[in-house]
Every structure is written in C-alpha cells, then in structure tokens.
Amino acid sequence: MHEASLVQGLLSLVLETVRDHNEAHPDDQVERITDIVCDMGLLSCVEPQTLSGCMELLAEGTPAEGARLTLRTSPLPCTCSRCGAAFELTRRHFACPVCGGDELNFSGGHGLTLQSISVASSPMQAGEEEHARTH
Secondary structure, eight states, rough: THHHHHHHHHHHHHHHHHHHHHHHHHEEEEEEEEEEEEEETTTTTOOOHHHHHHHHHTTSTTTTTEEEEEEEEEOOOEEEEETEEEESSSSSSSOOTTTTOEEEEEEOOOOOEEEEEEEEEEEOOHHHHHHHHHH
C-alpha cells in the first residue's frame, strides 16, 4: 500500500509549509489546514479512497486533522503513432479518438502534485501581540 507513504510525504510538505508560514508571520498564525487539493496523474496507480483514508489516519493530532482532501485527475497528453493526432486522455481508455488506434505515445501521468492548501488563521489580538514580542 504505497498510498500511506504518499500521504506521509504530502503531510510532511503541507505541515512544513504551515510551520514556515507561522515562523515568518507571528501575527497571522495558521491554526489548522482545512483543504488540500492535489492533481493525480492518470497513470498514478493511486486508489483515491485509500489515499483519503490514509490522510484521515495520519493527519490525526496535526493541524491537518479533519482537512478535506480533493483529488483531481490530470489529463494525459498523448500522440497517436498511427495517425499523428494529438489529444488528452481523461480516463483510462487508451485509444485514439480520431482513428481508434491503440499505439499511443505519452509521457508523465504518474505523479501526485500538491496544488493548494486552504487554512484557518488566527490573527493575534493587540494584547497577545505585545505579549508575544516580549516573551
């Protein structure tokens, strides 16, 4: 189940980003991550339900606990060797839409790419800001 290791890497990246933000912006602290959006290659061999389940389990006790994971499938750019047509596949039906040929050339399509995160911030009140500066 490689989904668990993918989620570990994804969570590490997201949590590091939040940590970096919080260090750079002490007056605008991120309390939690609400949404994580990723693009998934058509050939990624990732089971979305398993990935979501791993995210739910591994995010427990972190700022990402309860975050919604949105997985979008990225189109796969292809060229037909038979007729030369260029097109994008959006589902795993590997046939040229022009000639029906199955001799397709493509590259990529295997990745999982973090596109965005949404967060809930907690701006400090005036008194808290003064306290944070002095301690």
